[in-house]
Amino acid sequence: MTTPFEVVTERVRAAWNAEVDYQPLAQQSVLTSELQVQAAAVRWGDRVLDVAAGTGNTALAAARRGAVVTATDFSPVGLERAVRRAAAEGVTIDTEVADAQQLPFEDGSFDVVLSTFGVMYAPDQQRAADELLRVCRPGGRIGLVSWCLTGLMADLQSALGAVLPPPPPGVPSPHRWGTEQHYKELFGDRIAVTSADVLTQDTFAESAQAQVAAMLTHLPPWRMLFDRLDPKGQSAMAAAAEGAYERANRAIDGTLLAGSQYLRIVATAL
Ligand SMILES: C[S@@+](CC[C@H](N)C(=O)[O-])C[C@H]1O[C@@H](n2cnc3c(N)ncnc32)[C@H](O)[C@@H]1O
Structure with a gap:
């Protein structure tokens, strides 16, 4: 029998296997990856694994420091782009x-x-956490960056939740990875957290409307959902997302400047 974890894994995989160019959105988090690699103290010669690497922002940040980098993802589409970028x-x-x-x-x-x-998007969170730890040598570092369910992200989720079908039951929210408590539940005393910081990633765009248009075009899971809606549903989805970006907008010049909070954890594998 297929489990809810398998259903969601296949749905997410199908979205990310589509020939969608994610890079215009990935470039919005280049700084986050650079800071993450710095926080994890990646050094020349370190053997580094970037899990769910997409188009390779973090893998490339580590490679620029002289690390020996392996980038993995369950979709080859992003990895091919990562190789071209490298x-x-x-x-x-x-x-x-x-x-x-x-x-x-x-x-x-x-x-x-x-x-x-x-990794926050892998539905079997315990299994994913166990895998991260298993492949890390004792004394090595685990560094993870995950969106918090606060501010813009919380607003987006509730605005979209009003117009989109609910996620399947039995699958935990990816945003649990955005709380420090979750690491205690998943890893217990198998890791020692050395830093846990809630930081803000700013998004810059011509307008809230332009940002949402980019997400509907370049973010594969959003695009998959959008393509399945009728024209009325598509308008409702776009309007809901635009509303959330407008409410978060700090720009006063008509463009978009909106921050999203994320949790960055660095831990030592014990
Ligand atoms: C939002 S993108 C982030 C990509 C990249 N880490 C970055 O910072 O730009 C999410 C990535 O997670 C990958 N992904 C989601 N679930 C996965 C899973 N169960 N196993 C491997 N990759 C997964 C997707 O294919 C996608 O490339």
Whole structure:
């Protein structure tokens, strides 16, 4: 029998396997990846794994420091882009198509295991956490960045929740990864948290409308949902998202400047 975890994994995989160009959105979080790699103290020669790496922001940030980087994702589409980006910069990364819930690496293969807005979307959160820990060597670092369900993200979720079908029952919210308490539940005393910071990633766009149009075009899960709606549903989804961005907008010049909070955790694997 198919479990809710398998249903969601396949749905998310199908969305990210579509030929959708995610890079215009990924570039909005380049700074977050650079800061994450710095926080995790990635150094020359470290063996680094970037889980759910997408188009490679974090993998590339680690490779620029001279780390030996493997980028994994269950969709090859983003990884192909990551390889092209690496080549353009003259750095090297290895890639491997892999589900975060079942990583194809030996125990203790990496000095540093990172994921940026990635592993949070694997529905079997305990299994994903166990895999991150398993492939990290004892004494190595785990560094994760996950959206908090606060401010703009909370507003977006409730605005979209009013117009979209509910998620399947039995699958925990990805935003649980945005609370420090969740790490205690998932990892217990198997890690020692060395830093836990709630930070803000700012999004800049021509307008709230332009940002939502970019997300409906370039964010595969949003695009998949949008494409399945009738024209009335599509207008409702776009209007709900635009409303949330407008409410979060701090710009006073007619453009968009909106912050979203994320939790950045760095921990030592014990
Ligand atoms: C929001 S993107 C973030 C990509 C990248 N880490 C970044 O910072 O730009 C989420 C990524 O997670 C990947 N993903 C989601 N669930 C996954 C899973 N169970 N296993 C592997 N990759 C997964 C998607 O394919 C996508 O590339």
